[in-house]
Amino acid sequence: MRILFSGCPGYGHLYPMLPLARAAVRAGHEVVIATGPDLAAHLAERGFDTWGVGPTFAESWAERNAVLSGLEAVPPEQQATLDIAVLFGASAAKRAVDLVPRAEAWRPDLIIHEPGEFAAPIAARRSGARHVTHGLSLTTPAPLRAMLAPAMDDVYDPWNVPDLTAAVFAAPYLDICPPALRPDGDPAYVDSIPLRPYAGDVRTTDQLPEALATRPVAYLTLGTVFHDAPDVFRASLAGLRDLDLQVVVTVGQDGDPDRLGPQPSTVLVERYVPQALLLPHCRLVVSHGGAGTMFGAFAHGLPQLILPQGADQFLNAAAAAAAGAAIVLPPGTVTPEAVRAAARRLLDEPGFATAAQTLRAEIDAMPSADDVLATLNGAAAR
Structure with a gap:
């Protein structure tokens, strides 16, 4: 199989998917990870084939700060709502311009993307690939769907991909949240598959600082x-x-x-x-x-x-x-x-x-x- 992983150029958006990407490599599949050029280079150093698509994290963050210049006055728990449209939506719209034609040419069988990556479902629809959403954090509760959907629609509308938002929420969702931390109520994604979270990615060259003491x-x-x-x-x-x-x-x-x-x-x-x-x-x-x-x-x-x-x-x-x-x-x-x-x-x-x-x-x-x-x-x- 050809499996394309895609995510925003943030460590917290890409690293949770790496165990599955490494499992796919071990199983002999062709694997590519698509993200911003900055993190694509970082993942290439970790042995993955990568595509640098869309803006870097620094570019997206600068745009976010310019548009949301008064964000510090907003209660912290409300900042995520604004970031969905400004940080993730705008980044995905630019990433789609690079990602979709590359996916159409490569013809992946499966695309796995994180919830904040709105460009990948377009690539899946246009290339005929199945797509799966890979969770990053707590199980996404149903009310969050109402916040995600408008930003997703804004990204999808120019691409003539009808009903794609509904298709994303109906597609499989890999849930890395342990049961005791899952929020009450219905989840946003209806087809949930549990997946063990991991402690972090380790290269063969990684080591602890020599000055680390023996005490806890x-x-x-x-x-x-x-x-x-x-x-x-x-x-x-x-x-x-x-x-x-x-x-x-x-x-x-x-x-x-x-x-x-x-x-x-x-x-x-x-x-x-x-x-x-x-x-x-x-x-x-x-x-x-x-x-x-x-x-x-x-x-x-x-x-x-x-x-x-x-x-x-x-x-x-x-x-x-x-x-x-x-x-x-x-x-x-x-x-x-x-x-x-x-x-x-x-x-x-x-x-x-x-x-x-x-x-x-x-x-x-x-x-x-x-x-x-x-x-x-x-x-x-x-």
Whole structure:
């Protein structure tokens, strides 16, 4: 088979699909990943065949910030609604111009795309491929369909692809959310296939920093998008320093470790550390609540302190707290004292670890990428 994966040029949109892409490569299928030129180059370094299509993440983010110049005045939990149209819709419209003709020429059998990638279903319809939506985060609830559909229609209308929005929501959806974190009510996508989330992609050349101590680790990260928050980092570090743990901080590939100033020997500040290699050494994760970090930590049964910064992180944080496996500190409440108190509770009160281990067991029980690929291939054969 020829399988095309397509996504917005964001780590959190592409990395969740990599286990399935690697499973397809192992099974002998022809695999291509299409995304912005910046992330296409990054994935090519990881051994994938890629197409650079549409704008880069920086270009899309700059357009988003220009159009939504007053976004900082909008409550954070409402920002995702605006981003759907401005960030994802505008990016997809430009990406479709490059993606659709390439897909029509290549003729994939199957296209797998993430929910924020509106260009891929056009490519599937025009090339005759089946298409599948690959979840990124919590199970998408039915009310979110009403927010996604108008932006999808705006992208689809110029391409003469009638009823494509309805077809997307009727197509299979690969749900990487463990059961205990799924929201109440009906899902937006009606044909759901569970798929085990994973802790992160690891290359053979990846390794942990040599300075990593042998003591247990508290991992502090604000992800790849919302990490320009030095005050949050400083308050968190001030609250974590007194714990009997090695604190490992990642400030992002374009971040400056020196920006946080001198640190004691128990604090290691890096731009990037392979999460999948680091999490087995951790006792605690302090993060923004991005789905990749949150699911990765729960895959290792780790309790979490979540400091949501934007996008879907507030929903993720609420779900993790409701499951009993996390404490949440919203914006404006992240002080050294609050971080220290929350971290000590997460380490000392066994209920948090028990809930995190329950989530780990749920994740372990979900079908693997190889299993799900076989399910998709079986559906194609029928």
